[in-house]
Amino acid sequence: MTAIDTPITGTGHAEPAEAAAEPKLFGLIGEFDNVDDIIGAANAVREAGYKKTDVHSPFPVHGIDDALGIKPTVLPWIVLAMGLTGMTTGLLLTTYTMADWLPIPERVPENFEGYKFLISGKPFNSLAGFIPVIFELTIMFSAYTAVFAMFLLNKLPMMSNPLLRSKRFRRATDDRFFIAIDARDAQFDAEQSAEFVKNLPGCLAVEVIEDE
Amino acid sequence: MAAIHPGSTIPTVDTDNTVDDPTRRAPLVTGGLDFAGVTENVARVATTRPDLLWWSGFLVLSAMAMGFFTFIGYLFVTGVGIWGNNQPIAWGFPIINFVFWVGIGHAGTLISAILFLFRQNWRTSINRFAEAMTIFAVVCAGIFPAIHVGRPWLAFWLFPYPNQMAMWPQFRSPLLWDVFAVSTYASVSLLFWYTGMVPDLATLRDKAKSRIGQIFYSFFALGWTGSARHWHRFEKAYLLLAALCTPLVLSVHSVVSFDFAVAQLPGWHTTVFPPYFVAGAIYGGFAMVLTLAIPCREWLGLKHIITMRHIVNCAKVMLGTGMIVMYAYSIEFFVAWYSGHHFEQFVFRNRPLGNYTVGFWTMVFCNCIGPQVLWIKKCRENLWWIMFAAMCVNIGMWFVRFVITVTSLSRDFLPGSWAQFHPTWVDICMFACSFGLFGSLFFLFLKFLPVIAISEVKTVMPEAHASHHGGDHADAGKEDA
Numbered sequence A: 001m002t003a004i005d006t007p008i009t010g011t012g013h014a015e016p017a018e019a020a021a022e023p024k025l026f027g028l029i030g031e032f033d034n035v036d037d038i039i040g041a042a043n044a045v046r047e048a049g050y051k052k053t054d055v056h057s058p059f060p061v062h063g064i065d066d067a068l069g070i071k072p073t074v075l076p077w078i079v080l081a082m083g084l085t086g087m088t089t090g091l092l093l094t095t096y097t098m099a100d101w102l103p104i105p106e107r108v109p110e111n112f113e114g115y116k117f118l119i120s121g122k123p124f125n126s127l128a129g130f131i132p133v134i135f136e137l138t139i140m141f142s143a144y145t146a147v148f149a150m151f152l153l154n155k156l157p158m159m160s161n162p163l164l165r166s167k168r169f170r171r172a173t174d175d176r177f178f179i180a181i182d183a184r185d186a187q188f189d190a191e192q193s194a195e196f197v198k199n200l201p202g203c204l205a206v207e208v209i210e211d212e
Numbered sequence B: 001m002a003a004i005h006p007g008s009t010i011p012t013v014d015t016d017n018t019v020d021d022p023t024r025r026a027p028l029v030t031g032g033l034d035f036a037g038v039t040e041n042v043a044r045v046a047t048t049r050p051d052l053l054w055w056s057g058f059l060v061l062s063a064m065a066m067g068f069f070t071f072i073g074y075l076f077v078t079g080v081g082i083w084g085n086n087q088p089i090a091w092g093f094p095i096i097n098f099v100f101w102v103g104i105g106h107a108g109t110l111i112s113a114i115l116f117l118f119r120q121n122w123r124t125s126i127n128r129f130a131e132a133m134t135i136f137a138v139v140c141a142g143i144f145p146a147i148h149v150g151r152p153w154l155a156f157w158l159f160p161y162p163n164q165m166a167m168w169p170q171f172r173s174p175l176l177w178d179v180f181a182v183s184t185y186a187s188v189s190l191l192f193w194y195t196g197m198v199p200d201l202a203t204l205r206d207k208a209k210s211r212i213g214q215i216f217y218s219f220f221a222l223g224w225t226g227s228a229r230h231w232h233r234f235e236k237a238y239l240l241l242a243a244l245c246t247p248l249v250l251s252v253h254s255v256v257s258f259d260f261a262v263a264q265l266p267g268w269h270t271t272v273f274p275p276y277f278v279a280g281a282i283y284g285g286f287a288m289v290l291t292l293a294i295p296c297r298e299w300l301g302l303k304h305i306i307t308m309r310h311i312v313n314c315a316k317v318m319l320g321t322g323m324i325v326m327y328a329y330s331i332e333f334f335v336a337w338y339s340g341h342h343f344e345q346f347v348f349r350n351r352p353l354g355n356y357t358v359g360f361w362t363m364v365f366c367n368c369i370g371p372q373v374l375w376i377k378k379c380r381e382n383l384w385w386i387m388f389a390a391m392c393v394n395i396g397m398w399f400v401r402f403v404i405t406v407t408s409l410s411r412d413f414l415p416g417s418w419a420q421f422h423p424t425w426v427d428i429c430m431f432a433c434s435f436g437l438f439g440s441l442f443f444l445f446l447k448f449l450p451v452i453a454i455s456e457v458k459t460v461m462p463e464a465h466a467s468h469h470g471g472d473h474a475d476a477g478k479e480d481a
Helices: A016-021 A035-047 A064-068 A075-098 A127-153 A168-173 A190-198 B035-047 B052-078 B092-117 B123-148 B152-158 B174-207 B211-221 B228-261 B273-299 B308-339 B342-353 B357-375 B383-410 B425-448 B454-459
Strands: A025-032 A053-056 A177-182 A205-210
Touching: A025 A035, A025 A168, A025 A190, A035 A053, A035 A064, A035 A177, A035 A190, A053 A064, A053 B228, A064 B228, A075 A127, A075 B228, A127 B174, A127 B228, A168 A177, A168 A205, A168 B174, A177 A190, A190 A205, B035 B174, B035 B425, B035 B454, B052 B123, B052 B425, B092 B123, B092 B174, B092 B228, B092 B273, B092 B383, B092 B425, B123 B152, B123 B174, B123 B273, B123 B308, B123 B425, B123 B454, B174 B211, B174 B228, B174 B454, B228 B273, B273 B308, B273 B383, B308 B342, B308 B357, B308 B383, B342 B357, B342 B383, B357 B383
Parallel strands: none
Antiparallel strands: A025 A177, A025 A205, A053 A177
C-alpha cells in the first residue's frame, strides 16, 4: 500500500502487549488556528521522521500534500478504466441489440438476442446514432466510479472514529486545523510526541486520544 | 479549489465588491466574516427552528405539490384526454414543461462544473443551491415525459432489459437518447451535489444541537474528519466530476434538442438547435438562480456570502447567454429565408403573424427586450431591476418552448392536418402545481441542508492561503478580518 492508502483513522489495529497494561491509545492531535502554522507543523512532523501522520482541516489546504508527503491518488486511473468500460458497454449494447453481427450461442435465450432492427431504412450498425447512448454510459460509469471509489479509498463511510469523540476536534470542520500522529507510528511515544507537537510554533493545545 | 489565489488584501468590512480594480481581486466574502463566521452564518439556518415565513411558504408549496400528485392520479385513472393534446399537437404542455424544467437545471451544473473548471471562484457561494435547484428541476422535468407516455405504468419499457416480448428499445431514436441523457444527468447531478455536501454535512454534524439532527447529519456525513488524505482524493474526485459533468450538461440539452431537430418538421429540422437549446437552458437557468438567490440571501441573512458581486456576475452571464439566444432566433429566421424552402419560410412567417402571435411576441418581449435593461450598470446593481429581468426570462423561456413545440406541430406540411392547440384547465394547473413540488423540495433543502458550500467558501477567503515562502507572517490572514 502506498502512504496515501493508509489514513490514520480506523479502529481495527491491535497491539495486545500494551493494551492489557494501560488504555490503548489512538494517537494525538495538536490544534492550530491558521494555515501557515499547520503547514509549518506538518513539515516539522514529517522532518522529525513521523510517518503515520495526518492533518484535519475544515477545507483543503493548498500545499498540505507536499508538507505531509501525500502521494498522488490512483483515483483518476480507476475512473479512466471504468469510463472505458462504460464506453464498451454502450458500444456492445447498442450494436448487439440493433443488429445481429455477433455470433449468438444456441444457449442464449431468445429474449436476450439482438436482431436486425430495421427502421426508416437506416443501417443496422448506425454508429452515429448510437453515440449519444455510448457517450452517456461512459459518463455515467466514470462519474459513479469517481464518487464511490473516492469514498471507498478514503475508507468512508466510517461511523465510529475515536477522533470524533473529542470535543476539541469538532472545530476541525469549523475554523481549526489539527495535526494528528497515529499511535501506530514507529516513533510514537505519548509523552515525547505530545511534547514535540506542543512546542511547534502556533500550537494551541495537544490532546491524546484513547482508543476504545 | 486546488489553484485558487484570491490574494485580496482589501479590508472586507462594508466593501463594495462590485467594483473592478485590476490590481487586486475583489473579496468574495464581505462583512468581516472569518472562518467561524462563515460556518455560523450558514449553520444557523439548519440548527435553528424555522420561522413563520418558512412554515407558511412550505405549507402552501407542499399543498401545491399534493395537488400535482392528485392531478397525476386523475390522469392515471382517466387518460391523457384530460389534456389539450390532440393530433397533430401530441406533445402539448407535458413536453413544453419537460424542456422548461430540464433547461432550468442546466444553470446549476454550469455553475458547479463549468465555472469550476474555469476557476471562477465566485461560484462557491451559489453553487450549492444552484445544484439543489438543478436536482429539483430535473425531478419536475422527469415526471412530465413519464406521465406523457400514455400508459405510464409501462414507462420501464424505455430501458433496455431482456423481456418476454424479446424486444429491445430503438437506439436510433432521440427519444431513447433522452432516456439515457436525462437519467444520467439526474443521477450524476445528485452524486455531484451530495459529494460536495459531505464536508458541510460534517460541519452541521458538529454544530447540531438536537439529538435527531446529530444522528441525521452524522449518517449522511459518513464519518468525514477533514483528513488531508481524504481532501486530496476528494478534490481529485470533484475535479473529475466537474470534467465529466461539463460535456454531460452540454449533451443533455443537445439531446433534448434532437427530439425536435431529428424530426423533419419545418421549424424543428435545423442544425442550430443543439447550441441554441443549450444557451437557452443556461439563460433560463440563471434567471431561476437569480429568482431564488435574491430573496434567499435577504431572508436567510447570507448577504455577506452571496454578495452583490455574485448577483451581478449571474446577471452578466444571463445577459450574455441571452444575446446568444437572440442570435439563434435571428439565425433561424435568416436560414428560413435563405434556404428558399417554402415550408420553412411559411413556418417562420407564421410564428410572428400566424395563429400563435401572442406566444411569439411574449417570447420576444420577455427574452429579447426586457432583459436588455441589464446593460445599464445602475439597473444591473439594483435588485428590483435584476428581478424584473429574471422574471422576464423565466416567463420568456417557457414561451419559447411553447412557440417551438406548438407552432410547428399545428402547421405542418399538409394543411389538411392543421389544428389548433387549446390547453385545458388540467394542463395549466399541472404546470402551476409543478412549481409546488419544486418549491417544497427547495424549502426543505433551505431548512435542513447546508445552503452554502461552507468548505468551498472558506477556500476562497484570503486567510485560506499560506503566505508565500515562509517567514514571520502567521497573522497575515487575520488582518483582513
